Amino acid sequence: MTNPPKTVSVAALMDGRTQRVRLSSKVTSMTETELAAEIVVLADLAYKKGWPANGVFLAAPLCRMSCRKSGSPMSGDCAIS
Numbered sequence: 001m002t003n004p005p006k007t008v009s010v011a012a013l014m015d016g017r018t019q020r021v022r023l024s025s026k027v028t029s030m031t032e033t034e035l036a037a038e039i040v041v042l043a044d045l046a047y048k049k050g051w052p053a054n055g056v057f058l059a060a061p062l063c064r065m066s067c068r069k070s071g072s073p074m075s076g077d078c079a080i081s
Contacts, residue, residue: 001046008038012046 002009007030009022021043027035 001042001049003038003042008035008042010039010042010046012043012050014050016047016050018043018046 001011005026007024007026009020010018011020011022013019021039023035030038
């Protein structure tokens with residue numbers, strides 16, 4: 001996630017933990033409070049963006065296992081493949 005002025009960028013792992021924070025040289029014009037607030041907002045957005053992907057990542061194998069046990073073809077009855 002990157003803020004509109006492209007001064008702060010935050011990347012999160014699939015489980016929502018912050019992986020990386022990148023700052024441009026323009027952040028020197030921001031106060032410490034402004035910079036901290038921007039990082040917190042972007043970290044929260046990155047977390048929220050990554051968390052649904054985690055659910056799909058975990059649900060797909062479970063759905064495939066369920067389809068195999070029931071004898072259904074994977075592509076037919078499974079909502080997630």
